[in-house]
Amino acid sequence: MLADALLLQLGYNATLVAIGATLLGVAAGMTGAFLYLRKRALVSDAISHSTLPGVGLAFIVMVALGGDGRALPGLLLGSALSAWAGLLCLGWLVRRTRLAEDAAIGAVLSVFFGVGIVLLTVIQTMSAGKQAGLENFLLGSTAGMLRTDAIVIAVGGLAILAAIFVLRRPMLEVAFDPEYAAARGVNVDRVDLAMMGLVMAVTVVGLKVVGLILIVALLIIPSVTARFWTERADRVILIGGLVGGLAGYAGAALSAAEPKVPTGPIIVLMAFVLFLLSLMLAPGRGVLAALIRHLRFQQRVHLRQGLLALAQAQPIYEVRTRRLLRRAGLARADGVATEAGRARAARALRDEKRWEIVRTDPAHEAAAEFYDGLTDIDTVLTSDQIAEIDARIGAPKGVPA
Template sequence: MIATHTLSDVRITLPSWEEFLHVVLLEEYNTRVVVLGVMALGLASGLIGTFLVLRKRALTADALSHATLPGIVIAFMFMVGLGGDGKSLIGLLIGAFVFGCIGVLLILAIRSTTRLKDDAAIGIVLSVLFGLGICLLRIATDLPSGNSAGLSGFIFGKAASMVASDAIVMVSLAIFVSICTAFLFKEFTVLCFDSSFGSSQGWPCLLLDTILMTLVAIVTVIALQTVGLVLAVALLIIPAASARFWTNSVKKMLISAAIIGVLSGWLGAVVSAVIPRIPTGPIIVMICGFWFLLSFVFGADSGMLKRQVQRIRLNRKIELQHLLRAMYELIEGSEKESVTTYSIVSKRSWSNSHVNALLQRAKSGGYIEATGSIEFRLTSFGSSEANRIVRNHRLWEVYLINYADIAPSHVDRDADMIEHVLGTEMVHQLEALLDHDDIIDSPHPLGGATS
């Protein structure tokens, strides 16, 4: 079949609307099986992947999945040697599991007996065992007896060949992993956050680590058939990593990762069923990647967009406070009530237009009001705000000068940054510490007139 296509043969026939509906509505039995199986797999790997990522063992899982290849081939040869055709799936998966675990143990052994760190140990184990697997695979294909044709399917996965019993295995896996996650939630959380505290409390962290990695190994081995050993780790890492952008709690991260895993599985299976010749495993991984991109940009907790908005908001707030402070200090000690644009410009390294824009913003915010074409004064609201800002600022300056051994000429820049994050708690403590309740004279006012 495959031999009849060449590299230049790039035709991808898009399906008709009817065909599309036929697949999406799961009217076909085969599609139903694949979609169900892959969704269950997405759920299981999303859940266990969350703890894997939080435990910072993502790359260990990658080594684990690559290390399964020699296990699969050796199991095949062993079964052929016993006189079968080597096609027992259970046998192959047991081989995969055993070698996956051997891979993890080798990493641990290298890390604890040499000076090498995790990354180097993982690199060595991953490549050497995968290389061994490829060599053995070559030998297995040349074996006179046995049918080794299916073995290479484990490298890139063959979801389309999934049968009902496979889907049942995946659904059971998903249920099993969900139960483990629910019961060991607390234990895994303390393991991932602070294992030395956990040990001091009597939690057997080594055992918990073993349970976690065993669950990872089971999920990986079951995912092999679908996404293949090269990409298996993607299902574990990407949904969990994407979920991190949406939430700040382990519980919600688990739920989000499970949802992203299930959605990726469903979409991937549907897309590969609708568009012929698109392999299921890689498309699932690409869809995971798409979710990651979405989360990275739009994530409600630490997505790029939100962080940018927060940064811009903070900058605007800081600038407004600078403006109010500048106005306050211009008025302070003089009879005047209003200040001109020019005097503000001379106080700060701002351009004319920038100051005008700031003044407009302050005006619409109700902080200041115009008293002439280029003259402004603080409203009573603006004045009390300015009062508060200047007070915080000067408390902080005095604190730094008196307690932190910083030369007064170096204080202002730091204070500018920090006054905006000073909480009320800190201010109260500073007040008590410094015995100041009223506005105090700035050790060096804005504009550098002191030097």
């Protein structure tokens, strides 16, 4: 069943839904990357929660006009209008009052969501409201999704991607250096507004699949995941899209196999799995890589300390140091240096003496900065500089060059 789901063997509708969810995921991951680079990730939370009153009002209006309150285009239009209202409130609060953006986000998010929940409760009491299933917009559900719904979502995702392609340079410029962008004639406020418009579009398109509570996760987790793998903004955006797409696809496919579980949480959990893997395994920024780097560093310290102890014929008490020396073939099990060990030890000691000169001589101030007890001096100084220092120490005794 699971394999069937992932390979899209569950029928035409499920396949269509999976395609829509994939496009939505790519769009969300990429849009979220710009938001993350602009350091305004939390604004998406305010926008998504602001959609709820619009859903409720749109339903009531459509029923009042004698239509089907559940028509998706109408509900999406309502949610977009109310998200826009939330965005305007947020902008007004930040510009006209002394509230910081985080506080304004909290205020807008909770008030709009509260109003939305009240509206949903009112709808429950209406005769047409019993079967409305509007609560599915909270956590998302693909069960019983119509073919046209899936097409709306897929087309919406594609439209968002096209808009991102056109706006990618101004958005990137504004995210990195808004002042410079403004000096070049970019209307920063308008670019920010366009970015928010994209977030709103992702939220609205994603309402049915992911739901408004968790769409923020599909916006943010992919770019945060991508950041583990790259140091370049354009790749954060591309990898973010890839992660979002994978999460959307796997989530929708699994949800088709298990229709009782809401789709949103499954998609978000898929994204989280990718995040967790990246956190652990990414080279450079991942936890495992950092651990390995630290262990290697520790080994270098132990080896160096051991060699210096050997060179000065001091006993080595640290078990780990002895084991490392033995494994490197520098000492025997009883801690006595081998031939190779004696040579390396003498060289380490000589380096240490050279460093001593370098660190006390003001002429070598710049080089002295590199001293950490581990760095070989010939990676810092040229051979003629070293020769000059050796002349001061006196000829090295019994050290192979």
